[in-house]
Amino acid sequence: MLNGAFGLGGQSLSYVIDDPASHSMPGGMYNIANGYMPQIGITTDFTYLTIQRGLRPTRILQAYNLRRTFFSYSNGSSWTYHEAYTTGNTTKASDGTLKAASPVARIVMSQEENQRTDIAEDGFSWCGCATANEEAEGIHVSRIDVGVYTLTGSAGLASSGWQLLPPMDPGGMGELGIVEAEQGDSGELIIRLFKRKYILSDDGEMVKTKGAPIDVPLNSWIDVRLDMPENSIWKMKVNAAVQDASGD
Numbered sequence: 161m162l163n164g165a166f167g168l169g170g171q172s173l174s175y176v177i178d179d180p181a182s183h184s185m186p187g188g189m190y191n192i193a194n195g196y197m198p199q200i201g202i203t204t205d206f207t208y209l210t211i212q213r214g215l216r217p218t219r220i221l222q223a224y225n226l227r228r229t230f231f232s233y234s235n236g237s238s239w240t241y242h243e244a245y246t247t248g249n250t251t252k253a254s255d256g257t258l259k260a261a262s263p264v265a266r267i268v269m270s271q272e273e274n275q276r277t278d279i280a281e282d283g284f285s286w287c288g289c290a291t292a293n294e295e296a297e298g299i300h301v302s303r304i305d306v307g308v309y310t311l312t313g314s315a316g317l318a319s320s321g322w323q324l325l326p327p328m329d330p331g332g333m334g335e336l337g338i339v340e341a342e343q344g345d346s347g348e349l350i351i352r353l354f355k356r357k358y359i360l361s362d363d364g365e366m367v368k369t370k371g372a373p374i375d376v377p378l379n380s381w382i383d384v385r386l387d388m389p390e391n392s393i394w395k396m397k398v399n400a401a402v403q404d405a406s407g408d
């Protein structure tokens with residue numbers, strides 16, 4: 161077999177994707193510069209590996225600009241898609257559990273007093289009294305009072321999915337406070353943290369409510385999931401990469 165045949169031992173082969181036809185395409189390594197896969201919402205710039213076995217092949221697809229990977233399986237006429245969870249599309253909450261992610265910030269009382277060495281891992285970088293992942297690059301977080309933090313540079317809390325997670329005990333003992341956020345007059349997010357307080361309701365049940373303001377415990381952090389503006393650093397990088405790949 162020649163070097164580079166079927167995308168092996170050389171550059172992957174350019175291919176315009178066609179789901180029905182791809183059931184019989186040879187096994188190999190391909191790249192898609194143009195095409196659309198509505199099943200996973202990818203329009204261009206992805207690579208995939210096809211493992212051919214009759215009419216029931218397997219494919220592994222990677223949208224490298226979006227940092228998303230999919231496994232797809234065929235029943236002979238259509239494909240089923242499963243997305244892989246990686247450090248590119250999840251974040252580790254302060255208690256170690258994984259959450260679906262996009263732009264995410266981790267807020268602490270201060271960088272100097274923080275005791276968590278893992279807060280700046282997995283692609284997170286310091287941005288004031290917080291760390292942010294690559295998709296949230298350009299935000300800045302400041303502590304302005306006990307339990308009060310401002311976050312600038314975003315387009316607000318995430319419009320879908322989870323938005324705020326309170327500090328969690330790293331030993332698995334649960335929440336270490338109550339967190340809330342509001343949009344300020346200048347577009348900044350104002351994030352507040354309170355002690356947990358329990359009161360006895362009229363029907364005799366213990367109800368959790370907000371107590372006094374507190375700073376983020378030094379062994380934990382607040383997770384904030386964001387939307388970012390169209391001119392954010394990450395979105396401009398992605399758009400530039402797409403334009404370069406398409407030759408625009």
